[in-house]
Amino acid sequence: MTKEHEEIIIQDLKDWKRLIKPYASPETKLAWKQIFNTILPFIGIFVLAAIVYDYSLIATLLISIIGGLFLTRVFIIQHDCGHQAFFPDRKKNDRTGFLTSFLTCIPYKYWARSHNHHHAHQGQLDTRTIGDVNLLTVREYELLSKFEKFKYRIYRSVPVMFIIGPAYYIFIHNRIPFITLKGWDKERKMLLLTNVYLVLFFVVLGLVLCLPHFDLLYGFKKLAFIYVPILLTFVFTAIWFFYVQHQHDPNYKAWKKDWEYLLAAIKGSSYYKLPAILNFFTGNIGYHHLHHLAPKIPFYKLHKCSHENPVFQKHVSEITFWSSLKYAFYTLWDEENNRMIKFSQLKEIRVKP
Template sequence: MFTSFIPYIGLWVLMYFSLDWSYWITLSLALLNAFFLVRIFIIQHDCGHQSFLKSKRWNNVVGFFCSFFSSIPYHYWATNHNFHHVHNGQLENIEIGDIKVATVEEFRSYTPMQRFGYRLYRMPIVMFLLGPIYYILIVNRLPFARLKGWKQTIIDLIPNNLVMAVLYVGLAWFLGWKKFLLLQLPVTVLFGTIAVWFFYVQHQHEHTYKQWQKNWDYLLSAIRGSTFYKLPRVFNWLTGNIGYHHIHHLSSGIPNYNLKRCAKENPVLQKYVTTVGFVESLKCMFHKLWDEEQQRMISFREFYRRERQLQAA
């Protein structure tokens, strides 16, 4: 916590003074600070899994505190995310706590407008820039996800939103609206982009795992349905080792600071996982549809090429 919050606050203050020098310097500092915000969010994430600390009470206190930095409500998001863990890769439940994926057959049955909407949703500029903004400002402010037994979770969203609104309005009043937006907006947007990108790479790789619930297997969903995102050590540190995502899905009770150790002490966990480096991960942007027949993600181009071949035959 010390190595996450202190640098974040320090860089935020430095960003404030850099406004008198050059906004390009401010944006450069914002990019670095976005990674520290990711690190703070990983603490919140682990608290939501009740794994960061031994005490449930303190996990909730720390997680709730982190939410005022990340702008993502603690209890509501944690409930959505835990649902994702229990149903990771299930095609029936893909829209709660996960990125929507259409199967080839579903996309084939779409109307022209539905296809347009889905293609727009899967565009990189929407998925990694506009999407994170919408996710933080709208999706996590309003209880779109409503399942049985979630009443208290939805109620908890109200005080979280109110306290966050008071905090942000207070900062904007103290610093001035313009300065506050020039400082907070780029950090939040960059944080959202980084977070969504990591989540995307970890579950949208070519040979991921997607099954209907009747055929679904928890072990396969963890090992095959997640990646080991192999990055330089500094980025593993900045992102709370979330690159070891297969281990995290295998057991969400392992805190981020023990994931690397777990991988080292249990080499079998690294044997069957899909390992992805940064350059290789860029190819994931072309993965748009789940092909049940081939059990792999395909691009729109591949889909339409096959459609033309079928029509010609």
């Protein structure tokens, strides 16, 4: 993206704050609607899976996968609570975010703070360690030793990023307070407490499931068979969506001294054009450029904001599911040409004068 293009975007969207303002306000009635059309169906699906378990494991697995899609939407509710964008009231947001974390297994306060850090620094090459997938510039990669290059290639490979990574993220990354920065004591403590609460929650759930047979082993095997696929479906979906919406090309990355918030939102995030059913399950997260521009817009108002203000679509990178598949292979930032590239493109960059 050239400087001229950047200036055009800034000029076209100079009134973005005024345009956003009518939508950046949560509404209690609409928030409760999302609770009823998301969490209640999720609970119903879990109960159905528990009933079907004794008759068909395949049917139970299929039901659990659907449950995982609903859990993705539950997580978007938790996500908006972390932005204080779901309910108008802070206490309601924090209570709802904490309670939904029992279902998602994502620690509410710890994750929300790291995610808000991501929002404040998204696209800044100076800050790539919190709430983001590690991304190297071509120059940084070239300076690595052979072993370090090998490690980075493994880390950014599709199997690690989209198969091993999601499982690691839900079962390890969000169980251990890896962020050790000063001032994070409260969040680290809440993460550890959340682990304790989750153990108690799932112990109680396992005991409830064992009641028909009064068999502890049966109850916890049943819980694992139902809930592990739910969690994995959710986290695979969530990581895919959050990943491709920042690894696309054209894109925007800059060092802090040159970084522009507006450009980071509009060009550093994408618009994932999806069918209505996927927008439902993913809580409109496809409107990622709008979400990064104004995280105070509740997910239930993102579509309306986009539909009523087409100027926000004018410069964004629009992607579809099929076009997004190639972004799984974009692994480096080419500073010379301001673009995301694959490892296979390194050779053509090197031969340039």
